[in-house]
Amino acid sequence: MSERIGFVGLGIMGKSMALNLVNAGFKVRVWNRTTERMADLIKAGAESATTPADLAAQCDVILVCVSDTPDVNAVILGENGLIHGAHQGALIIDMSTISPQATQEIAAQLKEKGMHMLDAPISGGSEGAARGTLSIMVGGDADQVERAMPYFQAIGKSITHVGGTGSGQLVKLVNQVLVVGNALAMSEALMFAQAGGLDLHKTLDAVAGGAAGSWMLSNRGPQILDRDWRPGFTIDLQQKDLRLVLEAADQLGVPLMGTSLVFNLYRTLQAQGIGSEGNHALIKALENMAGILVGSDSEG
Numbered sequence: 548m549s550e551r552i553g554f555v556g557l558g559i560m561g562k563s564m565a566l567n568l569v570n571a572g573f574k575v576r577v578w579n580r581t582t583e584r585m586a587d588l589i590k591a592g593a594e595s596a597t598t599p600a601d602l603a604a605q606c607d608v609i610l611v612c613v614s615d616t617p618d619v620n621a622v623i624l625g626e627n628g629l630i631h632g633a634h635q636g637a638l639i640i641d642m643s644t645i646s647p648q649a650t651q652e653i654a655a656q657l658k659e660k661g662m663h664m665l666d667a668p669i670s671g672g673s674e675g676a677a678r679g680t681l682s683i684m685v686g687g688d689a690d691q692v693e694r695a696m697p698y699f700q701a702i703g704k705s706i707t708h709v710g711g712t713g714s715g716q717l718v719k720l721v722n723q724v725l726v727v728g729n730a731l732a733m734s735e736a737l738m739f740a741q742a743g744g745l746d747l748h749k750t751l752d753a754v755a756g757g758a759a760g761s762w763m764l765s766n767r768g769p770q771i772l773d774r775d776w777r778p779g780f781t782i783d784l785q786q787k788d789l790r791l792v793l794e795a796a797d798q799l800g801v802p803l804m805g806t807s808l809v810f811n812l813y814r815t816l817q818a819q820g821i822g823s824e825g826n827h828a829l830i831k832a833l834e835n836m837a838g839i840l841v842g843s844d845s846e847g
Contacts, residue, residue, distance in 0.1 A: 550607040550608050551574055551576065551605060551606045551607050551608070552568060552573045552574060552575045552576070552606060552607070552608050552609075552610070552698060553575070553576045553577070553578070553596070553602045553603060553605070553606035553608070553609035553610065554568065554575055554576070554577045554578075554593075554609070554610050554611075554612075555577075555578050555579070555599055555602065555609060555610070555611045555612070555613065555622050555629070556579060556611055556612040556613040556618075556622070556643070557577060557579040557584040557585060557588065558584075558612065558613070558614070559673050559676070559778065559779075559780075559781075560612055560642075560669065560673065560676040561579075561612035561613075561642075561676075562584065562587070562588070562676075563673070563676035563677045564610070564612060564642070564669075564676050564681075564702045565577055565588055565593065565610075566587070566588060566591055567676075567679045567701050567702045568610075568698060568701050568702065569588065569591045569592050569593050570591070570701075571701035573698070573701065574594075575588070575592075575593045575594070576593065576594045576595065576596050576602050576605055576606055577589075577593045577594070577595055577596065577602075578595065578596040578597075578598065578599055578601075578602045582595075598627040598632075599622045599623070599627060599628050599629045599632070600627045600628060600629065600630075600631040600632030601627075601632060602629070602632065603629040603630075603631075603632035603633035603634075603637065603639075604632035604633070604634075606633075606637070607634075607636075607637055607638070608637070608638045608639075608640065608694070608695065608698060609629055609633070609637065609638070609639050609640065610640045610642055610698065611623065611629075611639065611640065611641045611642060611643060612642045612643055612669075613643050614643065614784065614787065615643070615645065615787050616645040616646045616649045616791075618643070619641055619643050619645050619649070619653065620649070620653065623639060623641075623653055623657070624653060624656060630656065630657060630660060630662070633660075633662050635660070635661035635662065636661065636662070636663070637662050637663070638662070638663045638664070638665065638691055638694060638695065639657060639662060639663070639664045639665075640664070640665045640667050640695055640698075641653070641664065641665070641666050641667065641668075642667050642668060642669050642683075643668065644668045644716065644719050644720075644723075644787075644788050644791065645666075645716060645791070646716070646791055646794070646795075647666075647713040647714075647716040647717045647720075647795065648713070650664075650666045650686070650712060650713045650715075650716050651712050651713045654666075654687075654712045654713075663687070663688070663691045664687060664691075664712065665685055665686065665687035665688075665691055665692060665695060665715070666685070666686040666687060666712060666713060666714075666715040666716050667683050667684065667685045667686070667687075667695070667699070667715050668683075668684055668715055668716055668718075668719035669681045669682065669683055669684075669702075669703065669719075670682045670684075670719065670722050670726075671703075672766065672779030672780055673778070673779040673780070674766065674779060675703075675704075676702070679701065679702055679703065679704070680703065680704040681702055681703040681704065681705075682703065682704070682705040682706075682707075682722075683699050683702075683703040683705065683706045683707070684707055684709050684714075684715045684718040684719055684722070685699070685706065685707065685708045685709060685715050686708075686709060686710055686711060686712050686713055686714035686715030686716065686717075686718075687708075687711065687712050687715070688711075688712075689708065692708045717795070719788075720788070720791055720792045720795055723785070723788045723789065723792055724792055724803065724806050726763060726785075726826075727785065727789065727805075727806060727809040727810075727826075727829075728805055728806070728809070729761045729762075729763040729764065730763055730767070730809065730826060730827060730829045731805065731808070731809050731812075731829065733761075733763055733764050733767065733768060733771075733827075733830075734771075734829050734830035734833050735833065736754075736759075737751075737768065737771060737772075737830065737841045738830070738833055738834065738837060738839050738841055740841075741839055741840075741841045741842075742839055747772050747841070747842065748769075748772060751764070751768050751769065751772065755768070763827070766779070767779075767825070767826075767827035768827075770825065770827055771827055771830055771841055771842060772841065772842045773842065774842050776821075776824040776825050776827070776828045777824075777825060778823065778824060778825035778826070779825055779826075780825065780826050781822065781823050781824065781825065781826065782813050782816055782817060782821065782822045782823070782824055782825070782826055782828060782829075783817065783822035783823060784826075785813060785826040786810065786813050786814070786817065786822070789806060789809065789810045789813070790810070792806055793806065793807065793810060809829065812829060812832040812833070813826075813829060813832070815832050815835070816828060816829070816831060816832055
């Protein structure tokens with residue numbers, strides 16, 4: 548409890564995560580590129596910083612949750628980045644989803660300055676962030692994972708040290724292959740049920756608790772039936788993750804046909820200008836091809 552905690556990135560996920568740290572009793576200092584997003588955290592008891600470097604100068608452990616590899620590079624290594632303010636022995640925990648290779652390169656630069664890094668990407672959607680029940684997959688040195696455990700426990704429920712630096716990011720990409728595969732199966736199944744004239748809510752209740760059940764089905768299936776496209780995770784962010792998956796798969800020589808299909812289906816939705824909708828809106832791409840609209844509401 549004596550370490551000073553910093554949090555960079557107050558988006559859909561980060562804001563709730565930072566708030567859970569504050570509510571757990573940690574002294575938290577926050578920074579976000581859009582300063583208005585810091586207001587609720589400050590009201591809750593957090594303090595603000597003017598730049599990432601300013602935040603790092605006043606913190607011992609800094610958590611980062613931003614959108615993509617260039618954003619992580621900017622807040623850690625860029626002008627006024629964390630590396631320019633952090634002291635030797637500081638721990639930087641990147642909870643974004645970025646390139647495993649970039650993670651290793653950033654960690655190497657921090658190590659040269661006597662700083663530590665963990666890659667700890669998350670899964671569980673905005674609901675998990677709000678409830679403090681995220682799944683956290685952690686790469687890095689075991690002693691630093693132990694050091695970070697109190698902070699992980701304030702924001703997550705399933706915390707797994709999966710290996711060395713970059714391993715957390717690679718496991719997150721495994722997670723995303725499974726997520727979009729589940730999303731595709733869910734979309735096809737609900738279209739099939741709609742065409743068969745079934746009661747969709749009863750059908751969902753019948754299958755969700757059996758072998759076909761999944762987090763995606765239980766959490767996003769009802770949203771599809773209600774034509775509710777509010778994002779727990781947006782199409783644009785899902786596409787960013789799938790780009791990372793396909794880049795890594797190309798390097799490893801692994802064929803990912805299903806994942807490639809979903810990537811291109813999402814691309815058609817981005818072309819329609821709906822990249823800010825939830826990733827469960829994948830079903831719209833299939834509906835467009837089949838002329839079948841799932842759910843009772845014809846809007847959407």
